[in-house]
Amino acid sequence: MHDDQQPGRYRMTTSSSPRQFAWANGPQALKPFLFAPRQTLWRAERAADGSIRFVEPADPLPPLAVIGVRACDLAALALQDAHFLEGEYVDPYYAARRSNLFLIAVDCSHPAATCFCASTGDGPHVRQGCDIALTELERGFVARPDSERGAQMLASLALSPAGVDDIEQGHAQTDRAAQAQQRGLPSRNLRDRLLASLDHPRWNDVASRCLSCGNCTSVCPTCFCHAQRETPQLDGATSEHVREWDSCFSRGHSYLHGFTVRPDTRSRYRQWLVHKLGTWHDQYGRSGCVGCGRCIAWCPVGIDLTQEAAALAGDQV
Amino acid sequence: MKPSAQLPLEAEVTERIQESPSIFTLRLQLTDRLARAAYRFHPGQFNMVYLYGVGEVPISIVSDPRDETVLDHTIRVVGRVTDGMARLRAGERVGLRGPFGRGWPLKEVQGRDVLVVTGGLGCAPVVAVINYILMRRDQFGRLTIIQGVKHAEDLIWRERYAYWRTLPDVQVLLAADHGGPVWPWHVGKVTEVFEHADIHPGCAVMLCGPEIMMLMAARMLVERGVAERDIHLSMERNMQCAVGHCGHCQFGAAFVCREGPVFAYPQVKHLLGVRGF
Secondary structure (H helix, E strand, O other): OEEEEEOOEEEEEOOOOOOOOOOOOOOOOOHHHHOOOEEEEEEEEEOOOOOEEEEOOOOOOOOEEEEEEOHHHHHHHHHHHHHHOOOOOOOHHHHHHHOOEEEEEEOOOOOOOOOOHHHHOOOOOOOOOOOEEEEEEOOEEEEEEOOHHHHHHHHOOOOOOOOHHHHHHHHHHHHHHHHOOOOOOOOOOOHHHHHOOOOOOHHHHHHHHOOOOOHHHHHOOOOOOEEEEEEEOOOOOEEEEEEEEOOOOOOHHHEEOOEEOOOOHHHHHHHHHHHHHHHHHHHHOOOOOOOOOHHHHOOOOOOOHHHHHHHHHHOOO | OOOOOOOOEEEEEEEEEEEEOOEEEEEEEEOOHHHHHHOOOOOOOEEEEEEOOOEEEEEEEOOOOOOOOOEEEEEEOOOHHHHHHOOOOOOOEEEEEEEEOEOOOOOOOOOOOEEEEEEOOOOHHHHHHHHHHHHOHHHOOOEEEEEEEEEHHHOOOHHHHHHHOOOOOEEEEEEEEEOOOOOOOEEOOHHHHHHHOOOOOOOEEEEEOOHHHHHHHHHHHHHOOOOHHHEEEEOOOOOOOOOOOOOOOEEOOEEHHHHOEEEEHHHHOOOOOOOOO
């Protein structure tokens, strides 16, 4: 299998390579496994006397192992952890799924044309944040443990020690994967430049192309926005309060009793990019972009975040 | 996880007070005695109030924090949830999560003169400030209340303003863009009555209302020598989770539900009034 990714294009093709991971990434990363697209937060039960009881959902969560996690997605996972677990409030649903996760990562050897993780510093080499990290070579895999559980699992398998050649080959392969990337962000920290460019004419330009569809925020592994809504049951006695992924590209996202803070595409795209590459630094100490390139491939009109960032903030000091 | 942050507690409507045709106050009491005893809040904080089968809305708490029996929420009918809440009667039940956010820095400004400036329809968050100060009169200096409304008939709690102005060391200045036959106060912008107020560098300011009004007021106050860090304002954004996770209330880097709703002016002034934030 091989993936062909271009702005606004994603195709799977068969390849003659016997490798399992001769492709970059699919539309979804780890995000839906942890931050569920739809989650019941509570169920309200109303009795005949009008009293209301609030019941937490008791979803049994089976342990989950994910094979083939990329470095960019591990970086995104760390950012989602920071958002849902490491602030003033812990999200119990995310936390429950997170504690049930076993991650087998793989160094990226076949970056797509949309990839730019080398410029954000998040890949293609897997550094940390998983249980086992793999490097795929022509003659097999090199596995290295990254957690106690990962070490235990590797110890239980009949493996032969990796040779120095194998390890060096792996490094060289990852280096080539980094060098092969053609896209990049102008800097890892664009905060000040973007905040100084709020009136840049490029926002109008990108708004004339953007459909405000929200594909980019859906495939983005770090976007965390979600909406809450109520789904009353027909029996009149129970009502579920659920949350679902939301997007800052929707009209309702900034709705405030009778007025919309961001009524047009220009202000929504600006909100997304200024947050992702700018104010994210204030919130989580780094940019919210891990260079996975999904927003470029899955944008129906092929808007390229790296080009927009360069036009808005690349040519300034 | 802080208790009650995700799961609402049941509360009973003990009283429903109609303040104006579209504004009402729900007096709520947590039905669980232990939860009621454990509940603490600071003026300026808010609760997520849940109407069965319809949804939740963020509502500022206007009662006094020392009152451990009931929690007052003054609500304007602006949408589906608040419209349904307007029909609630005493004895009916709602859900309540909270309190959330940062309130007014009332402990920090003890001993100082306090200026309260509001614009728009009955600004509940600062009424909490006024009530708090009046119940602890000896802990604060002079209280100046400036309130602006569009139309004279928009002013709710008219009797309260009339009462407040009779109190010692309290100055009340009201302004309406459009007055009326029985409007004894100023006709014009709220910021125009500033010249009649005792504004000096030592006073602490609490602002609430439309952002452009708060921005203009803050600039005028700074011109009159008030330090930027002494100006506090209550911001409003779409809030759904109230714990800084859902992303709707972001104002630049700030999550209004968590770092706000009350901010010091220097925290927000770079984006205040900028369209789209």
